[in-house]
Amino acid sequence: MLEDTSSDQIIIDPDHMNRLGAILLRRGKAKKFQVDFLLDLQMAYRKSNFEHKLGELLVSHRIITNRVLEDALMVQEEMPQESLTQILQNSAQEETEQITERLPKGSGDGS
Secondary structure, eight states: OEEOOSSSOOEEOGGGTTSHHHHHHHTTSSOHHHHHHHHHHHHHHHHTTOOOOHHHHHHHTTSSOHHHHHHHHHHHHHSOSSOHHHHHHHHHHHHHHHHHHHSOOOOSSOO
16 A cells, blocks of 8 residues: 655555545555554454454544544545546546447458
8 A cells, every 4th residue: 555665755556545544644644654553453453353444443542533534534435436547447448448339340241
């Protein structure tokens, strides 16, 4: 999701822009190391068959307040559910299909 760079700049993978951690990072409500730590903790919980949402962990570890979580979830809800890559791929596929439909059909006799 997040790439480490030598500077303080955070690069967020375009396919993960709608993830809660990415939203909070962009808004300056959480730091990268905090989100990374809690994502690791979330994975550890899952391996032990405990399901904890990232937002719950962020609030319980006092990284953000319930209000900040609610605001970020509202932003997330308004964002497209598909990643940018999926949207572009679907758009390209639709354009290809439209062009293909406009092409003259062959007579089917092989000539």
